[in-house]
Amino acid sequence: MRKIKELGEFGLIHHLSSRLKFRAADSILGIGDDCAVYPVKSGTNEVISTDALVEGIHFKLSTTTPEALGRKALSVSLSDIAAMGGAPKRVLVTLGIPKKISVSYLDKLYSGFNEICNQFQVELAGGDTVSSPKCFFINVAVIGEANRVFTRQGAKPGDLIFVTGTLGDSSLGLQLLNKKKRAHEDHKFLIERHLDPTARVHEAGILSRSKINITSMIDISDGLVQDLYHICKSSKVGAQIHEDRLPQSPEFTRTCNRSSIPPLPLLLNGGEDYELLFTLPTDGVKNLNRQFLKAKVLVTQIGEIALKSRKVLLKMRDGTMKTLPESDGFNHF
């Protein structure tokens, strides 16, 4: 096993960056100087965000592969760009590396970065590589472009609430992972949804290029209810969602049934689905459905924006209404 110490910092950077294939067409400088450099062109907006994954909090080395970890580290950051309707262009990756991590582990991690960079045409334009004796961490800063910017503020009473894909898969996958249940094909699917989520970059592109009047958008990282509260607070509105409309994958439904797991808490509060949650007036629905049908992506109307309160209400299957509580975030502190 080759050790990082043998390569040194510069050797390591050279070794890893030589693995990267995608380079943005307009880049003036990539890795190898003090900064990456590119020209800016008028008429668009830049959208920037950053996200860190810390060993023991966001991942365990024993339950994920370096390739999946690399893909996820990029995907969670790219998801923030998608949430604004943007296209990611460049990432800066910081690795905090403990001694137990080998060069071959980092090679595989970079294979994961490379896959996502190629898939979404994103350049890994620079970063920092530091020793971190006590914990492994990955920070990704991402710079994207958005012609139309979809924020959290702008949802109006009467707007309909939509979500891409299915809910709860990631949090159920995490439960299975923690219980070491990964034999069943359904389990594998759900665990993969947790370890290897897809940023909805293509779907954000569809919405951005469409003429649909998206009034607000966010990605679901903290759970449906929490992220809907973010929209409600920013837009100064309330919302109502319907229990019977929350989209479930067949794998999710079957696993909940088989193991008598109540699905609702996972659908409402399960984090890390990285699906897009957005609102639009009713006159955009036909266009939306047409576009998503063409792209073969599931999109589901799960509720409506309401004026009355700034609460998120759930209409249960039996017709009763329930006010859903807001959390104060991912509280690992």
Next chain:
Amino acid sequence: MRKIKELGEFGLIHHLSSRLKFRAADSILGIGDDCAVYPVKSGTNEVISTDALVEGIHFKLSTTTPEALGRKALSVSLSDIAAMGGAPKRVLVTLGIPKKISVSYLDKLYSGFNEICNQFQVELAGGDTVSSPKCFFINVAVIGEANRVFTRQGAKPGDLIFVTGTLGDSSLGLQLLNKKKRAHEDHKFLIERHLDPTARVHEAGILSRSKINITSMIDISDGLVQDLYHICKSSKVGAQIHEDRLPQSPEFTRTCNRSSIPPLPLLLNGGEDYELLFTLPTDGVKNLNRQFLKAKVLVTQIGEIALKSRKVLLKMRDGTMKTLPESDGFNHF
């Protein structure tokens, strides 16, 4: 002592971001959505970089204040922008926070961020706040603008080599800090140069606005010789520097004399000075000296670019020449 747990992640972000004063005039969105957003304007280049500081590697909580740590975390990133001749515009700050860190500590850290943001008109536009049980880390990604871009490649034989400020202060300061010598006024100065360095953003601005033909530039983070090797390798040239021209602060000279510390290794290899190292043809020297005199900033010609080899040579005080070895980077691995 208020605990972070009581605030929760969103409460903490709100609490900390409310302390930030500087907002870029063209910002569309700052902290509080999935991304920060701003329009891009043609005719310039963006320069981006990222740097992390990890507890136990780059700092110790016992030897620095949260305010100085906040200033340094930003300064080391801003220094990379300065090294390209750019002006920093926005930063994204990730904090990996262990339980021992209190809200009041973070308040003071943010005061440090705030000072640098105000001083250099940089917006703290977003970030991530994560729990990191085993180590405290700060990652700063920075986005700047550069009309003229000064890279490491472009130094030509015959060019003169200049450095801003003085050398070796930071590494001598670190030695004093580790030996717990901080009684003398000179020691305080040197330790402060280590704990609280200044990014040469203003000086980069002077060079950028001048008509001086800067052929290459870098900031000295790894030590003069190592960073000069970076220029030599990228530019495919060699260099010669003069022992008797390496600029020293009076505090550095006096401390070395008093404690019989050989100054040369510190001047050549001491890291973290964050001074600018750059090259220009002889016909630019008059203009350079005039500009820096006006700005009251020390700038010193320390050597010349040579064709012969791609080595860095030192002309000693006694006239003999010595080839200086290259290191393989900051090797904490």
